[in-house]
Amino acid sequence: MPATRIMVVEDERIVALHLRHQLLKLGYEVVFIASTGDQVLRRIESLRPDVVLMDIHIEGDLDGIDTVARLPPELHIPVIYLTAYSEEPILARARATKPFGFLLKPFSERELHATIQMALERRTVEVALRDSEEHLTLALQAAGMGAWEVDAQSRRIIRAGHIEQVFGCGGTGGDASWERFLEHVVEDDRALLLRAYEHLTGGDAALQVEFRGIHADGSVRWLRAQGKSIPPRAEHPQRIIGVLQDVSDHKAAEDRRRQALTVFEATRDGLLILDPDLRIVTVNPGYCAITGHDETELLGRRPHMLDDGMQPADLRDEIMAALGEGGRWRGEIQGMHRGGEALPLLMNIAAVRSEHDSVVHYVAAFTDLTAIRAAEQRLQHLAHYDPLTDLPNRLLAADRLDHAMERCRRDRRALAVLFVDLDFFKRINDTLGHSVGDTVLKTVAQRMRGAVRAEDTVARLGGDEFMVILEQAENPDDIAAIAMKIRAAVTQPIMVGGRELATSASIGISLFPDDGQTRESLIQAADTAMYAAKETGRNGYAFYTREMTERVILAASSDREVRRALAEDELVLFYQPQISMETGRLEGMEALIRWRHPVRGLLGPAEIIPAAERGGFIIDIGDWVVAEACRQIRRWRECGLPPIRVAVNVSAQQMRNGRLLRAVEGALAETGISPDSLEIEITESMLQNEEECIATLHALKGLGVTLAIDDFGTGYSCLSSLKSLPIQRLKIDRAFIQGIPGDLNDMAIAEAIIAMAHRLRLSVVAEGVETEAHMEFLRALGCEGVQGFFHARPMPASDVPDFVAGGITDSRAPRRR
Known part of the structure; x- marks a missing residue:
């Protein structure tokens, strides 16, 4: 064994040499003799002696005690004090540095040797204890644990070990208490810990409890405390000793496992866990619900959709190759329900590998696509069929026409396109409402479908427009016969809500390849022919000719011109007097629209109204007429003319959605004229939609506006509602005069x-x-007023003052022609 290395610190030279002689005699090695504290501190780390013999009273600024206090603690070198004094203050200072012994001068060699050996033994024990504690600390750190110990009597945490690293609560020894510890526990979990503490103090059984602790950084962590009560002994009171472990990650993993299990059990998709041979190990209820099989039927077997014969051979080879190469495959496969029904399935299968990269099992997920496929079929139907009539829509009709034309090109055959438009359907919608219009459209669609062959296509293009595609249509006479059959089917009366409605259709016909080589040109030609059929009296058919296109172009140009005329103030109102039969004097005017065309001169309503109805801006023109008539009434009053009632014709479209009422209210508010100066003329056909029309008329009557029925006797008779209408006047149409x-x-x-x-x-x-005979007849019947060329033609507003000033004294004599 190597000799024990000793450093001697003694400022008396003779004593130091004597001490060195003694040590050598006892077999020790003296590595250095120092006389000051500074010498010791400079050499201690390089020499690292096994023992230091330290005289308390030495030279220099540092005595022996101060020098020991400054020794690096990590060296753990035993120090034995040498002193000739035994005063208590000196000994107290010395004890604070935790020396390994004291030798009072003079001492014998035996005392010296015994004290050194005892110090060495103590050092060996302390080193072993320190190593043990270090090993325990490292083990606890590796396990993520902290050790704790509580005095059951004082409830003080006597020893906390490395608990603060786990819990972050801080405090060791007498500075910590059970109450302070609880402050770092989530409040809801403190009662749980108190019960556990009481259980431990009442017996020696071990206990484990999990709770949430508040870490020093404010985060909440899950902790597991394990403890055991140690009964009191003579030298120790009852203690509770245990360890504390951060199990947040473990709890999170458990939560994820529970969530995964919940998803596995609750998901409606089918989930399978398969072994490396693709045999079922675990199955979830979703898979059983999709396939109709019980779990007991499936375990240990391969999924039936992966068996030979269920999938095409190339698809099965693709799946197995993908699993062998990348361990994953996703795609649509064909399955089968237990009852034999086919099941479209989306399969997603992936391999799970071990740390050695070997496949331990497969996870397969199956989604039932039955509902999706059914929804796709419904969407396909909605995309290609009209939802009201269930006829092919514009998109499908165009596709069928393209294919039909391709077949006819190939076989050198002809086909016909019939463009069918219901006559006056807009009037039905405007007056009777859209629900009645929808019933009419569905009935007409069924009748048209029954009027053609099964191989022909009847489609609804939108609104009241239909298209019929006739293949194998070589003979124009046969095509005409089918058109007449369609017309006859459409003209049959339709009963809606106890009311019989008469309908008719205008049909335009174009032929492939003579009238067009493309789908667009054929449809356009048939549409043009349909307008020609309407122009010739409706409720008939017409074959396409080139002259028709020229007329359509002219009509489109007219629509644009009228719209421009409205925007550029080219439209004006003329006024035709209404004469009292009793007095022969002017009692009102009817406002009539005219167009001051920059090239063609003054044009009548026939050039304006049809174009406005085709172009969809008839309401705008109607609103303008109401406003302009009211403004003219105000101008006449400002010129000093007596009050003049002006009658204004309105369209059926103005009666919808309160449009006419708003226009009249706005015009009266703008001009400030008396409401009874304005008369609104409606036609009998507008009275078919009684509820909306009558409500509007009563609202107008409430404003003080005068109401009249124009062209009485020429429209649909509504005698049942006539008695309830708030009108003041009937106008007999010129056709009966x-x-x-x-x-x-x-x-x-x-x-x-x-x-x-x-x-x-x-x-x-x-x-x-227009004649004296007319006047005599009407006077005899008591007719109150007349209007016509016998008295005056329609005149511009500027001529009205002169007409009023001239007066009429004899109603039998014509004033103006």
Whole structure:
């Protein structure tokens, strides 16, 4: 064994040499003799002696005790004090440095040797203890644990070990307490810890409890405390000793496992865990629900959709190759329900490998695509069929026409395209409402489908427009016969809500390849022919000719021109007087629209109204007429003319959604004229939608506006509702006046209208009065007013003051022609 190395610190030279002699004699090695503290501190780390013999009273600024206090603690060198004094203050200072012994001078060699040996033994024990503690500390750190010990009597944490590294609560020894410890526990979990503490103090059984602790950084961590009560002994009171471990990651992993298990059990998708041979190890309820099999039928078997024969050979080879190469495959496969029904499935299968990269099992997920496929079919149907009539829509009709044309090109055959438009359907929608219109469209669609062959296509393009594709249509006479069959089917009366409605259709026909080589040109040609059929009286058919296209282009140009005329103030109102039969004086004016065309001159309503209806801006024109008539009434009043009632014709579209009411209210508010200066004229056809029309008329009546029915007797008779209408006047259409006195039927109709109006306490104005005979007849029947060329033609607003100033004293004499 190597000799024990000793450093001697003694400032008396003779004593130091004597001590060195003694040590050598006892077999020790003296590595250095120092006389000051500074010498010791300079050499101690390089020499690293086994023992230091330190005289307390030495030379220099540092005595022996101060020098020991400054020794590097990590060296752990035993120090034995040498002193000739035994005063208590000196000994107290010395004890604070935890020396390994004291030798009082003088001492014998035996005392010296015994003290050194005892110091060495103590050092050996302390080193072993320190190593043991270090090993325990490292083990606890490796396990993520901290050690703790509580005095059961004082409830003090006597020893905390490295608990603060786990818990972050801080405090060791007498500085920590059980109460302080609880402050670092989530409040909801403190009662749990208190019960555990009481259980431990009442017995020696071990206990484990998990709780949430608040770390020093503010985060909440899951902790597991394990402890055991140690019974009291003579030298120790009852203690509770244990360890504390941060199990947050473990709890999180458990939560993830529970979540995964919940998902596995609850998901509606089918989930399988397969062994390396693709045999089922675990199956979830979702898979059983999809396939109809029980779990007991499936365990240990391969999924039936992976068996030979279930999938095409190339697909099965693709799946197995993908699993062998990348360990993953995703795609659609064909499965089968236990009952035999086919199951479209989306399969996603992946290999799970061990740390050695060998496949330990496979996880397969199956999604039932049955509902998705059914939804796709429904969407396909919605995308290609009209939802109201269930006929092919514009998209599908175009596709079918393209294919039909391709077949006809290949086989050198012809086909026909029929463009079918219902006559006056807009009037049904506007007056009776869209629900009635929808019923009409569905009925017409069914009838058209029954009027053609099974191989022909009937499609709804939108609104009241239909298209029929006739293949094998070589003979124009056969095509015409089918068109007439369609017309006959459409014209049959339709019963809607107890009301019988009459419908008709105009049909345009184009032929492939003569009238067009493309889908667009064929449809356009048929559409053009349809407009030609309407122009010739509707409820018929027409084959396409080039002249039709020229007329359509001219009509489109007219639509644009009228829209421009409205925007550039080219439209004006003319006024035709209404004369009282009793006084022969002016009692009102009817506003009539005219167009001051920059090239063609003054044009009448026939050039304006049809174009406005085709272009969809008839309401805008109607609003303008109401506003302009009210402004003109105000201008006449400002010129000093007596009050003049002006009648304005309105369209059925203005009656919808309160549009007319808003226009009248706005015009009256803008001009400030008396409401009874304005008269609104409606036609009988507008009364079919009784509820909306009557509500609007009552609202207008409430404003003080005068109401009249124009062209009475030419439209749909609504005698049942006539008695409830808030009107003041009926106007007899000129068609029943022109034949008087030669046409007895006209005379009878005019007489009946006047008699009925008088019975209903309504006044009557006759239109188209042009002769003295007309005047005599109407005067005899008591007609209140007349309007026509006999008295005056329609005139611009600037001529009205002169007309009023001239006056009429004899109603039998014509004023203006």
